[in-house]
Every structure is written in structure tokens, then in C-alpha cells.
Amino acid sequence: MNFHSHQNQLVATAVGASVATACLISAYSAYSRRERRKQLTEEISRSLSTHKSSLDVNSYTSNTSTPPTTYQSDEFSGKYDEELIREQLARNYAFFGDDGMDKVRRGKVVVVGCGGVGSWAAVMLVRSGISRIRLVDFDYVTLSSLNRHATATLTDVGTPKVRCIERILKKISRWVEVDARVDIWRKEEGGDLLEGADWVIDAIDNITTKVDLLKYCHDHKIKVFSSMGAGAKCDPTRIQISDISSTIYDPLARSVRRRLRSQGVSSGIPVVYSTEVPGDVKLLPLPEEEFQKGAVKELGVFDDFRVRILPVLGPLPSIFGLYVATYILCELAGKPILNPLPIKNRKKLYERLLRDLLHREMKLTGETINKLPIDEDDVSLIFEDVHRGRSVIPPHNVPSRPVLVRWDIVKPLTVDNCVVMEFGEAEKHYKESGSREDPLKRPEDIWSCEVKHVVNRRAEELRREREWVM
Secondary structure, eight states: OOTTSHHHHHHHHHHHHHHHHHHHHHHHHHHHHHHHHHHHHHHHHHHHHHOOOSOOGGGOOTTOOSOOOOOOOOOOOSOOOHHHHHHHTHHHHHHHHHHHHHHHHHOEEEEEOOSHHHHHHHHHHHHTTOOEEEEEOOOBOOGGGGGTOSSOOGGGTTSBHHHHHHHHHHHHOTTOEEEEEOOOOOGGGHHHHHTTOSEEEEOOSOHHHHHHHHHHHHHTTOOEEEEOOOTTOOOGGGEEEEEGGGOOSOHHHHHHHHHHHHTTOOSOOEEEEEOOOOOSOOOBOOOHHHHHTSOGGGGSSSTTOOOSBOOOOTHHHHHHHHHHHHHHHHHHHTOOOOSOOOSOOOHHHHHHHHHHHHHHHHHHHTSOOSSOSSOHHHHHIIIIIISTTSOSSTTOOOOSSEEEEESOTTSOOOGGGEEEEEHHHHHHHHHHHBOSSSBOOOHHHHHOHHHHHHHHHHHHHHHHHHHTTO
């Protein structure tokens, strides 16, 4: 190349100027980024150094009649840089893409119930890009909350749950808008707290309020995701997501489903639940002096709210909350979980068992029966949970042709008085039992006192299970 050529000199000059300009722009961008990060670090450090709790946990006692009502805010003033937001959410952008994350960031979620499940859902939603969230709960943090709550610490004891969540959310996401309401959701003014919600999370413990909220959202076309019972359970492999109509084994889900069905809502509400049957744990007893004060139900903060303490293994509510957050994020981003994997699907088996039981009951009573006092959900409970898919008769084999049988023909047909047998065993049972008007033998005389003991023990298990939702 002839560098003495005037044209080549002009080209070289232009190239040099372009390179120098690009270097200057790059250097300025790097400098600006460093300055913004420095400013953010200083802002966080300043916030942390000035934040002092208004509560001394050592002064908190169970006799405190009026919880503290002053809280120190951790507000961030000024516009947060979009480049830093995208860097903080980089992994989510990589997963959902720009369009998906734009939908997530524009979404608004209302969390009703901010305990073990709701707090974890709220934290992960905000960590994943949700920019507007409303927290609704009337309850306060106690020492016993610390085994499962996502944000509560010792210094939060005695303060509203929504406030301690709000404080942490604003430390996680400097741009998030948190509307913390120390309140209880009531169906009479339900629309006020749910206004503008793209999704509502039901993490309420009380079954009456839970059903009211789900019914309200269903009737007003508000998307809602409900958490069922995480108490007294420990097996994370039994947790799954399904429509409320497809839940099995979970006693709280069963009660919620039946109440909703009686109000005309049979499906259309996604839930997280566990198929694990509560183990051999009991509600913690109340001190004797509490019973001497009067009716135990009057000890609750509100009517129908549980008074006795339900045992909870801390990780289980957190897993429920993470399931909820994941489902809603995927829905908002336009990548819904289309076909949650069911643990079991024995619907046809349950239908056959119920139909066969109906025919046997009509033969036993000599009357036409249109509807039995137990339904398909009870059938799944009896077959799977109570009798573990095995015959009640020793050696308790898995029946090749299972049949549901009324154990004591003198007593009414209930879930407590219904057992699983092999077809041949059922034929013998009915033949030797006789009829209700003319019973021939007691069931223990047909099979043995050992079998009767098994039936009674499993009836007691059913009784204990029903306690979890009462």
C-alpha cells in the first residue's frame, strides 16, 4: 500500500479516528457502569448502617397485649438503572426471553396469607422480576414462626408478617413496589384488596376464608393459585400441582373441593398439595388452664381460626411456596406448565369400585339407591390411604379384583365402616353376614378379632386425619 498517497492517508486517518472514538465510548461506558455500581453499593451500605430495629426481642413476652406498630422503612429514592435491573435478572431473561420477562415485570401479584407458604412465594416472585406485589395478612411474627418463615428474624418478633417481608423485598429488589396490608381478607369487601391483580395467591390457613377467597376469584374471573395443607407432612416427593378437581388424598384439599362444589365451583383452580397422609403426630395440647377459661373456640383471634397448634416441618411450607411462585412466573411469562405430572391416575378404578359397592348395597338393603353416602373421593381415601391398596384380611395381599365392602352390616355405610377385600373374600363376607334385618354373624366371628383390631385401628387413623381440617 502506498502510504504517500493522499487517498490512503485519508482512509488511515478515518480508521484511526474511528478506533479512537470506539475506545473512548467503551472506556466511558465502563466508567459509568463502575460509578453506578459504586453508587448502588454506597446506597445499600448506607441503608444497612442506618437501619435499626425499633423492637428489642429480649423485651418481648407472650404477655404483650399491644404489638409494636412502628417500623423503620428501607425506601430507595431515585430511579434504578435499567441496565442494572437486567443484569440482576440476567438468568431469568436467559430463560424467559425479553418478551416473557417484560410480561413478568409488568405483572401484579396479591399474596393473601404471608406465613410459611406465602412468604417464600413472595420472596421468589420478587427475586424473579415481579415489580408490583401486595401482601395481605393480619398476623404477627412469633418465635414459633421462625422455623418456616422466609424473612422473619428474631428482631421481627412482635411485628406484622407483611412488614418484615416488605423490608426484605426492598433489599432484594430496589425497584419493587410493595403494598403491605396488615389486614384480613373478607368476602364482603374482597375486591378492595384484590384490585388490579394478575394473580392471587391463596396461602390462608383457615378453611372458611380460603373457600370464600377461591369462590370470589372464580366468580370474578381473577386468576388464583391455592396452597393446600403442608402441616404434619415430611415427604417432598409427594408434592404436586394439579387442578382442584384432580386432588387426591389431601384432607384439606378434599374439604375445600367439597365446599366449592356445593357452591357451584368444580374446577378451574390450580393448587399445590401433598398426597402424603399425615403421620403419627398430634395437635399440640392446650394447657388445662385455657380450658377453664371457657369455650376453647373463643380463644381464637377470629371465628373458625385454628386454636391448637399444628406441627409443621419448616422445609415443607417453603417447598409449597416455591411451587406456587414457579407456576405463576411461567404463566405470566407465557410459558405455562401445560400438563403437570400426576402421581397416580386411578379414576376408572375408583369409578368401578364405587359402582360395584352401589350394586352390593342395593342387594344388601333390598332398596333402589341412587346415591351412596360416600363418593369417588372417599373411595380413593379408603382404598389408597386407609388400606394402602391391600385387602384387610391377612396376609393383606394386593387384590387382583379389589372390592369395597361394608364391614359391619348392622351399622350405616361410612368411610369408617368400609374396607377393601378380594372379590372372593367379599362374597364370603356378605354370605355369612346375612342381612341387616337378620344378621347371622358378626364380622369378627367371620374373620377373627385380629382383623377387627386392624379395622378399628384404621378407623382411628381416619378420625385423626379429619382433625387436621377441623
